[in-house]
Amino acid sequence: MEHRDSEAAPPTLGVGMVGYSFMGAAHSQGWRNVSRVFDLPVRPVLAAIAGRDASAVRAAADKHGWAAAETDWRDLIARDDVQLVDICTPGDSHAEIAVAALEAGKHVLCEKPLANTVAEAEAMTAAATRARARGQLAMVGFNYRRVPAVSYARRLIAEGRLGALRHLRFIYLQDWLVDPEFPLTWRLQREHAGSGALGDLGAHIVDLAQFLAGEPLVGVSALAETFVRERPLLAGASAGLSGSGGTARGTVTVDDAALFNGRLGSGALASFEATRMASGRKNALRFEINGELGSLAFDLERLNELSFHDHTEPAASSGFRRILVTEADHPYLEAWWPPGHALGYEHTFTHQARDLVEAIASGRDPDPSFADGLQVQRVLAAVEESAEKNAVYTPVQAED
Template structure:
């Protein structure tokens, strides 16, 4: 194609339509989502171009500062006003779990597409209502997706491909851990993530939701049974600056009660009969964001470590024992998931890219009218497992070993 033909083509091609995004919430997750929306259309050839139309938060000064920092065209202080905007077609919910259902259901009723952070809700009943609303909206071509961003790490997506191709054979074991340490200090303030009325649960929902979703996504089957333990190690914490004394039923002046778990430990069974183990804690000193998983099957094994985001460890058990073993797969080739639009092989991606890939996948679902993955129904399945873990932990009658009295 010569320069004249190229110019003619450029002049006649219509630009892709735009999709206005309105985001509710602007803190940690809001910043990550903003990065995804800003970048997706600049890296991938999308059927529609995301536009950062408006961001919403209750503090007028803070939300305006967030809009300026992250590139949003406007700021709102009431999520109802954001949903009502004509320039918003996608509502992205990055708020605490206690508001997910109300905002998502209202947005879907208003004709918007919805992306909602995980976990989908604080209760199974709320999640069921959200799934029903998404089903009704789907009849009008709307889509609703839950934000389990770790699915979008290329290594995780490639692991799913290998497992679906049968490279591990029948699964025997799935083990997943997610360890953080930001609550080890007992004087860390009583943030909203430590209050059941806002967060729903503690490490279980915050971290456990991710590893439950990853286990089910990679295995390609649901968790059907659990046996669990949970623990709250620090039961009272200082109230944040500006809080009302006695928040959440606090016991002492200036302190409040922690009403969620600090750690959850549970085993599970998948539909095929494979066994699974899960550990989620925010009290593992020295561990910042340590998500690790391993799947063992009759024909091989796969392992992933979030601190080595671009790598998989793979063992092919069909190879001769003398030369077999785990080998490193560097997931940076252009035929690996999502990598066709990024850098040459060997140039690693990071955490923020999972949100770019999330935005890409949602825009593609909106453009084609297909149900995105993970859907609200997938989020409901995770919510049911979370509820089962809490029920099991509450009912668990621990068997106490009595020391022998024999000499």
């Protein structure tokens, strides 16, 4: 952190971001707005953004408010005005950038999933542990923890309002891959994405289940499927060519959908579904949690609402009721609008930035940590291993 410019002004924290696409835009908005919304002990400054395409990254810098643009992430890490590196790149580069940034004495925020493999996530977590001893912090970006209704659900569970948990059901449904002519982007290639719907969507709901329950998954049983196994190549791509009539196609090497069941250490049972092939569903993340004393339900498409059932009330008048999570004493809401004025998806990144800045300023461990990201990575790996063992087989036909 830099020194104060005056007694009245807080010190600044120079942020450097690697990547400028969808997540880069979302993170930029969070960094740009956080000190305008929350009273922070440290003020983030958008120092520099990095990307390989010089004209594209310069345009992104101008659009999102970054002071400088770099075409090599190593140059961004080396900048004296960057104290925190925010990684918004595909998963295959997370480990290299994060470890280099931590070893250079920078704080790190890394998008989920933490890495493409358990080995990479372990190396990142080890680097974060070494850096912690030097005062650097590392956090993984599971932004859905920062939805006020989700954070409030965690509070209710931690307070014992549901009692012992019995069942957790999580689904995350999208439909952007239903069209078999959708091109073979990096998210459909294992070498870049690590996995498909499992890592892209499943990582979120695994993290949410463990966050809300306050304990890890200890076992899983899974199925996975790739429904469209070849897709048109993007312009300029040449790997894995097939097809005829001038239409070059490449092989999809990740899952389109994953289904799995799990068990928590307490004995509670959990079920998960993650797919990018659910026609009509754009970003449908939903969960229901049942406990001995009550239940909670949430739908991201109604993200300011939480459904709560108190099973200790008389049956004649009990049932699920809507909680509108917009009160000043709900998580994060003290700095926003009057009750009833709703927030949206983009606000989760502002909340994420606030939590990390406050952790850095106070020296406390961030949440979720790289160790939390590693735990999710281990669950994802166990899901893949189970799905391989449970692969489709053809039953032996009985003879006449």
